[in-house]
Amino acid sequence: MANKEPEIITNKDQMRKWSRAMRSKGKTIGLVPTMGYLHEGHLSLIKEAHKHTNLVVVSIYVNPGQFSPTEDLSTYPSDLLGDISKLMAVPGGVDVVFNPQNLYDYGNDTNGENCGGGNGEREKSGDGVVSCVEERGLGHETWVRVERLEKNMCGKSRPVFFRGVATVVSKLFNIVDPDVAVFGKKDYQQWRIIQRMVRDLDFPIEVIGSEIVRDNDGLAMSSRNVYLSPEEREKALSINKSLLSAKSAAEKGLVDCRVLRDTVIQSTTEAGGRIDYAEIVEQESLEAVNEIRNPVVFCVAAWFGKVRLIDNMEINI
């Protein structure tokens, strides 16, 4: 089913102008921030947004601020035309695709993107964190940090990641001015960090977490799945399977987190994955627990070949 064609906006000021015009007509705006290369998971976020607001903006922007110089910024997959046709097929479509060129270009000599181009000397922040937009002179230097939530799990192996996410989402919030923003629970820690940031900085925005979408075989949808060989994909199913077993065991009374974690680590490792972390944490504070007494979420990150995947499962007992 072909739907309405979205308006493509690439300029910050025009995006803001559109939002102000819609707002003055009494419309509410939902924002779904993405890095493009859309899959069913993203489309489910858009369907969720439609439940809450009159209009839906999807941003497509691969944010250099959340990649470290050693990560896969330059090879991150993209397919704008494919994305737009997928968006047109979503019931209700989307009203705007916000697709800026460079959100860190402020019209100085330094243009705000250091990875891939190989130019520019990068400066480290106080604690040695460096992303693809650190610069000297008058370049970007403001970062939003959710200091405790950003530390564990994905924050350990990707020290620039959540700082970059919180910062670019702040920028998108200030440009698009949405009433509601929808994030996927697949990126559980990211969702909780944005929720906390919105509370702590008093953004007038409701943050909604939308359920994980899985392929028929159980693999959580991710733009990075495209890099898995068929064999690696088969191996990667071990994460979801072992998380399901852990959930079922917990519901039957096995609440010792060490045992549960060891089982998931062992299954994933035996399947050929390399575990980055497997943590059972409280759903809001993301603090690790030893025994499941309240609702928790079991979060896993693991490498299959050169692909790092994350998945998680809420256990509500």
Next chain:
Amino acid sequence: MANKEPEIITNKDQMRKWSRAMRSKGKTIGLVPTMGYLHEGHLSLIKEAHKHTNLVVVSIYVNPGQFSPTEDLSTYPSDLLGDISKLMAVPGGVDVVFNPQNLYDYGNDTNGENCGGGNGEREKSGDGVVSCVEERGLGHETWVRVERLEKNMCGKSRPVFFRGVATVVSKLFNIVDPDVAVFGKKDYQQWRIIQRMVRDLDFPIEVIGSEIVRDNDGLAMSSRNVYLSPEEREKALSINKSLLSAKSAAEKGLVDCRVLRDTVIQSTTEAGGRIDYAEIVEQESLEAVNEIRNPVVFCVAAWFGKVRLIDNMEINI
């Protein structure tokens, strides 16, 4: 001359509602953030705001997030009724005084203010920075940092200060949603940090720097001046006097910053002050220069008795 009485709003949601209502009527809003105990310097900011917007909101909030536990949060002067009568005397008055109780109270057990009360264990952030609102559990943990500009000058002796200022100003921007915000150039580094933050996070707000207001004797207006004894006040005049001499010397061709700085340090020290810093820096990057070749600002902080004062002078050659 008694003017219109401002509406006093203490609640975030009500503040936001007011702004939305005014905005829907096509009104523009100016914000003057203050910590109260208003003097002529603050009032000049309000006059400046009136030049740019239809409506003016003054926030009065002593922000615990910018004080370290050893600083003067609990003794910071306040006089709300006095402030309101001063605001009524400003030509055009002000439309709203936003006077929240606690901007870090999110309805958890921990209420977001640790200094003065003596309760609560504070957590340090990654680089050991601690303010009066660091907490465990579900307390405030999101901080906005302008990483280079916050480092030198006042940032050296007050490591939590600019992080707290940038964060509370972000909160105020999100609550009040102004078109224009006015800051005093007396707090030069603060003004530049907010300007940079607004650019880097894409706040749709114009930040205006308003000129320093001085008493007849030349002392820059500050809420902390009230703590100076008459003798200390006399000594404190040395800052402005020596800055004026430095400016005049620079304009006559003395552009060696070491000489200029030494002169100011010597004069202030001889007068009985204890220099915290005396820096000649570029006006936008705030990077120290050795020779004055472009517009700079000469920034000084010094203690007189128990009072720390700051002052500065732009030298536009």
